[in-house]
Amino acid sequence: MAEFRKYLTAEEISEGRLTWTKDDDAVISEIFPQALLFSMKIDDEILTGLSVDREKRSLFVGEVIKNFAPGSEILLISPKTENAPVQCHIMVPQEQMIIQKRLSLQEYNGRYLKWFAREDNLYARLFLYKANYNIEIFGKQIKGRAPDFEKRKLFIGNLITVFSPGDDLLIRWATAEDSEIPVLKIEHISKAEQKVDGNAQMRAMVSRILSSAPISGYDKAELHTLILMLDENKKLWEKNTLLQEENQSLKEHLKLLESVCEQFSSNSMFQYRRDFEQFVLNRPGQIEKGLKVVLRDLVIELPTGRQKTLDALCIDRLGVYTACQFIYKSDMQEIDENIALIQYLHDNKQALKKFLPDPELEIADVRGLIIADSENDDLLEKSVQSGIKLAVVKTGSLIETWE
Missing domain, CATH: 3.40.1350.10 (Trna Endonuclease; Chain: A, domain 1)
Structure with a gap:
């Protein structure tokens, strides 16, 4: 199967049009069928009624590519069968990639981050052009190590201990342009301080029912019981929110104690x-x-x-x-x-x-x-x-x- 790769320009995205050069004509002719109209599958969306302007070397795709940023990589793959659609994949630029993962106890103890086989392509793109880089965690930077794609591990070191097993992490490249060395930022995703009560909408609906006239069609005793249950559920929600906040506070104190213990135990306890x-x-x-x-x-x-x-x-x-x-x-x-x-x-x-x-x-x-x-x-x-x-x-x- 023939493949064609290129990076989208700002002009192509604004016009919703894909273009190529004369040198790519041979590959493009293998990918796009000679029929007047054909279909193309972009990720999970299928576009029909597409037509190639071979003289201007362009293909109008429309709004579907206007949501992507300039520099995104587009991959075209020729169809497997005669009537199958052309396969198209659009990948965001490396600098705009964001990976979210949860830190496991095994990763915490091993001082590394690990990914699954299905994520190989994702991490390969993340480190595609970054051979020499730094890792930043909570404002502190260390020299980054090359990821081990065979074992699917990225070794971080002791700096990862500022997090706790179970923490949700955000991995992305920093956008600072004044830095000579690229910086990979690993951040802790903090949950929102204000918790949304999931039953507020239901309580409002019951209130509207009670305020409507007439209410003879409803059993007042059942409605009253429902209101009491919703109020009790709200109290449990608030109590759960308070416990989560206390748990977060205890985790922060535990991190402080661990850092103190690490400071006193980092040196050898043996003189000889x-x-x-x-x-x-x-x-x-x-x-x-x-x-x-x-x-x-x-x-x-x-x-x-x-x-x-x-x-x-x-x-x-x-x-x-x-x-x-x-x-x-x-x-x-x-x-x-x-x-x-x-x-x-x-x-x-x-x-x-x-x-x-x-x-x-x-x-x-x-x-x-x-x-x-x-x-x-x-x-x-x-x-x-x-x-x-x-x-x-x-x-x-x-x-x-x-x-």
Whole structure:
């Protein structure tokens, strides 16, 4: 099937007319049938009785395209069968795209935004020309990361914690022209302060019935009961509105407490690395239920000839061997080396057989677990992308995990 794409100009939109150049004649002749009149489907609307002016290279469409903004992209697709309508899709400009979504608990814990397969085209258009950009949340900007279209994720980082799971978010590009770098704004959609009483119209209707004359055709007792029920429903509505406002206030207080806790727990509670390692080795069950330490400090020889130490080899409650690495105030190089070691052991399970008490034992699978003393955006992103579980020991009783 032939396709034709172009961006609508202000003149085309004002005239309701689609035009093309001489270079596009070959494609246009494949899309528009040679018949005098034909039909075209624009999204969900079908236009009939259309005719192409091939000399002026134009097609009058009418009011249907006047609702779109200049710069909108139009896509024409040739019909599948002889009598089928020409397919037409009009997409708004990237800068005017607005995406509304609800933040889930999984997204909040993973510090990312996720979309579904049916939304691939939507997010692909959102990031079509934006390779280098910033993300702005509540006036604070951070450098944006390239979206992972394979996993359908956009990693945000700790800045997303200003929201709460269940919040409705608005994602759009900022319209500031003085900024050299494009800014993707993520905003919280606040509900209207004034709640509309859904039964006001019904109460007004009952009042009109009562005020009309004569009312002998109505049962006064039933009307009186209906009025009482509507008044009671109004009281419940007002009470529900008050509870929602109190709930919003509590959510704001909770955000404040979380930010304070984050401030005090962002730094490591351990003064030395050995204290951190000893804390983890003495209570592996707190890191993950049923986790037990089997061996310590295994020297693994990598294919490059270098040797790297595996901090601990554990076994979980399902009997799966777990390669554990401890990360204490590490830089990016050490993070990459630890992740590379875990991935090597996952792909080469037999490298661990010589360390087992019984070399005859078979290792069915090896998974990874990174235990860190503080949260780090790069560490979180790399571990999640590599499929390695991450546990952060923030305090003696607060351990966060990501998978």
